[in-house]
Amino acid sequence: MIGLMDCNSFYVSCERLFRPDLRECPVVVLSNNDGCVVALSREAKQLGIRRGTPYFKVRSLLISCGAAVFSSNYTLYQNISNRVMAVLGELFGEVEVYSIDEAFVHFPLDMPGSVEQAAGAAKEHIERMVGIPVSFGFARTKTLAKAANRMAKQSSCPEGVYVLDESREEEVLRRFPVTDIWGIGSRKGRWLLQRGVVSAWDLRLAPSYWIKEHLSLVTLRTHWELQGRPSIGPETPGAPRKGILSSQGFSREITELFPLSQAVATYAERAAGKLNDQQSTAGYVTVFVRTNRFRHDLQYAREVTLRLDPPTGSSTEIVAAAQRGLRIIFREGYSYAKAGVLLSGIDLPEALQQNLFISRDDRRQRLELAVQQLKSNYGRRVIHTLSSGGEHSWAMRQEYLSPRYTTNWKELPMVR
Amino acid sequence: MLRISPAHHPDLLGIPLFTEHIPAGFPSPAADYEEQDLDFNELLVKRRASTYCLRVSGDSMEGAGILPGDILVVDRSLRPVDGDIVVASLEGAFTVKRLRISSRTVVLQAENPRYRDIPISNEEDFLVFGVVTGVVRTMGRGRK
Numbered sequence: 037m038i039g040l041m042d043c044n045s046f047y048v049s050c051e052r053l054f055r056p057d058l059r060e061c062p063v064v065v066l067s068n069n070d071g072c073v074v075a076l077s078r079e080a081k082q083l084g085i086r087r088g089t090p091y092f093k094v095r096s097l098l099i100s101c102g103a104a105v106f107s108s109n110y111t112l113y114q115n116i117s118n119r120v121m122a123v124l125g126e127l128f129g130e131v132e133v134y135s136i137d138e139a140f141v142h143f144p145l146d147m148p149g150s151v152e153q154a155a156g157a158a159k160e161h162i163e164r165m166v167g168i169p170v171s172f173g174f175a176r177t178k179t180l181a182k183a184a185n186r187m188a189k190q191s192s193c194p195e196g197v198y199v200l201d202e203s204r205e206e207e208v209l210r211r212f213p214v215t216d217i218w219g220i221g222s223r224k225g226r227w228l229l230q231r232g233v234v235s236a237w238d239l240r241l242a243p244s245y246w247i248k249e250h251l252s253l254v255t256l257r258t259h260w261e262l263q264g265r266p267s268i269g270p271e272t273p274g275a276p277r278k279g280i281l282s283s284q285g286f287s288r289e290i291t292e293l294f295p296l297s298q299a300v301a302t303y304a305e306r307a308a309g310k311l312n313d314q315q316s317t318a319g320y321v322t323v324f325v326r327t328n329r330f331r332h333d334l335q336y337a338r339e340v341t342l343r344l345d346p347p348t349g350s351s352t353e354i355v356a357a358a359q360r361g362l363r364i365i366f367r368e369g370y371s372y373a374k375a376g377v378l379l380s381g382i383d384l385p386e387a388l389q390q391n392l393f394i395s396r397d398d399r400r401q402r403l404e405l406a407v408q409q410l411k412s413n414y415g416r417r418v419i420h421t422l423s424s425g426g427e428h429s430w431a432m433r434q435e436y437l438s439p440r441y442t443t444n445w446k447e448l449p450m451v452r
Numbered sequence: 453m454l455r456i457s458p459a460h461h462p463d464l465l466g467i468p469l470f471t472e473h474i475p476a477g478f479p480s481p482a483a484d485y486e487e488q489d490l491d492f493n494e495l496l497v498k499r500r501a502s503t504y505c506l507r508v509s510g511d512s513m514e515g516a517g518i519l520p521g522d523i524l525v526v527d528r529s530l531r532p533v534d535g536d537i538v539v540a541s542l543e544g545a546f547t548v549k550r551l552r553i554s555s556r557t558v559v560l561q562a563e564n565p566r567y568r569d570i571p572i573s574n575e576e577d578f579l580v581f582g583v584v585t586g587v588v589r590t591m592g593r594g595r596k
Contacts, residue, residue, distance in 0.1 A: 056545060164528060
C-alpha cells in the first residue's frame with residue numbers, strides 16, 4: 037500500500053515546538069510579506085479565520101483574542117521538515133518527499149503487523165523524535181492515499197491514521213467531493229460539477245474515453261488512480277531540478293533601476309547558490325519583472341532569456357547575465373512589484389566534471405570555489421556580489437519572524 | 453577599484469586529504485595511518501533528527517555543572533527515566549532539572565541549594581521535551 041504522511045498545521049507546529057506557552061492559544065503564520073494567513077492552529081480556525089484571509093482583515097480579531105502571529109520562518113520549517121523526512125526514511129526506507137510537509141511512503145509487505153499498527157507506531161515515533169504531529173493515510177494509489185489522509189485529519193479519526201481498504205473505497209469516495217481530489221483544480225472541478233460529476237466515485241465511474249476526449253492525460257491518470265491503478269510514478273528522488281526559480285514580491289513598489297537591479301542580483305545569487313548545492317550548471321537565465329496586477333494604474337510585465345555559453349555554475353557570471361537581462365527589459369515610469377530569476381538548461385553533475393577541464397579562466401574557477409567554501413563554512417550571507425549588496429529597503433516584510441532556533445547559535449531557544 | 457585576491461583553501465576546516473604533491477617513489481610513511489579529524493558531532497549527537505540545542509539562562513543546575521550561557525544538547529529519542537537531567541516545559545516555559553520518578557510522584561530537582569524541588573501535580577502543563585545528553589561551553593575569547 038501507498039501512504040501519504042502529512043504534518044498537521046506544519047508551520048504552526050514548528051512555531052509551537054519551542055514556545056510551550058503557545059500550546060493552547062490561537063496561532064497563525066503569515067505568507068511572504070505578511071500578506072495573508074497561510075497556516076493556522078485549530079484555535080484560530082475556531083475563530084472563523086480561513087486560510088488565505090488577508091492579515092489586515094483579521095488583525096484586530098487576533099489581537100483581541102491574544103493570538104500569536106508569525107511571519108513565515110522558512111529556515112526553521114525546512115530544518116524541521118528535514119528531520120521529519122529523515123525519521124520517516126528510517127521507518128519506511130524510501131521516501132518520496134512531495135512538499136515541505138508531505139511525503140509518500142510504501143508499506144513494505146515484509147513489515148510485521150497491520151498497516152494501521154505500523155502507521156500508528158510511525159506517527160508516534162515521529163512525534164516523539166522531532167516533536168511534530170503528523171497524520172497518515174494509506175490506500176492502493178497516491179491519489180487514494182491523499183484522500184485517505186484527508187479522512188485521517190477529520191475529528192472522527194482521533195488516531196490520525198486512516199487506512200482506505202479496497203472494500204471501503206466506494207463508501208468513502210461517494211462522499212468525497214470531486215473538487216477535493218488531488219490534481220483536480222477548481223476550474224476543472226467546476227467543469228466536472230456542471231456535467232454531473234460530483235463525487236470522487238462519479239469520476240472513478242466516468243468513461244475513460246470521455247475523460248480522454250474532454251480533459252487532459254493528467255485527469256485520466258487521476259481517474260485510473262481512483263480505480264486503484266497506480267498511474268502517478270515516483271519523481272526520481274534527488275534528481276536535479278529542471279529549473280531553479282528565485283523570486284519574490286517587494287515590500288514596497290520600486291520605480292528605479294538601481295534597487296531593482298539589487299533585487300535581481302540577490303535573486304540570481306540565491307538561485308546560483310541552489311545550483312551550486314546540486315553541483316550543476318545552467319544554460320539559460322530568465323529575468324522577469326512585473327507591476328502590481330491588483331492595482332489599476334499602468335501595467336507592465338516582461339521577461340527575457342539569455343543564453344549562458346558555455347553553461348556555468350558561476351554565481352558572478354549568472355548575476356552579471358541576470359543584470360544584463362534586466363537592463364533589456366527595464367522601462368521607466370512603472371511601479372514594479374515583483375521580480376525573479378529562473379535558471380534553466382540545468383546540466384547533470386557529470387557534465388560539470390567535463391566543463392571543469394575546458395575552463396577558460398582558472399582564476400575565476402578558483403574564486404568561485406573559495407566563495408562556495410566561505411558560504412558553506414560561514415553561511416550564505418557572509419559574502420555576496422557587489423551588485424546585490426547594500427541596504428535592501430525592498431526586502432520581504434517579516435515583522436513577526438521567530439528566531440532561527442535550530443540553525444543559528446545566537447538564536448537558540450532558552451531554558452531556565 | 454575593488455580588487456579581490458584569490459582566497460586559498462582553508463585547510464583548517466576541511467577533512468584532511470592528501471592533495472599535496474608527493475615525490476614519486478616516496479609515498480608518505482604515514483599514509484596508511486591517516487584518519488579523519490575528530491568530529492564533535494560524533495561525540496555529541498547520536499541521532500541528528502531528534503537532537504536540539506537550547507541555551508541555559510539560569511543557575512539552578514550549577515551543581516550538575518550546567519551554568520548560565522551553556523548550550524544543552526537534548527535528545528528527544530531517549531525515554532526519560534529516574535535520574536536523567538531533562539528539559540521540560542512547565543507553565544509555558546522550558547526548564548532544565550533532574551527528573552525524579554518514583555512509584556507515586558514525579559519531582560523536578562534543581563542542583564543548587566537555593567532552589568526548591570518542584571513536585572509535578574498538574575500533569576497538563578508538564579511535558580518532557582527531551583533528555584540532556586551533553587553540555588557545551590565556549591569560554592574567554594572563544595565565547596559564542
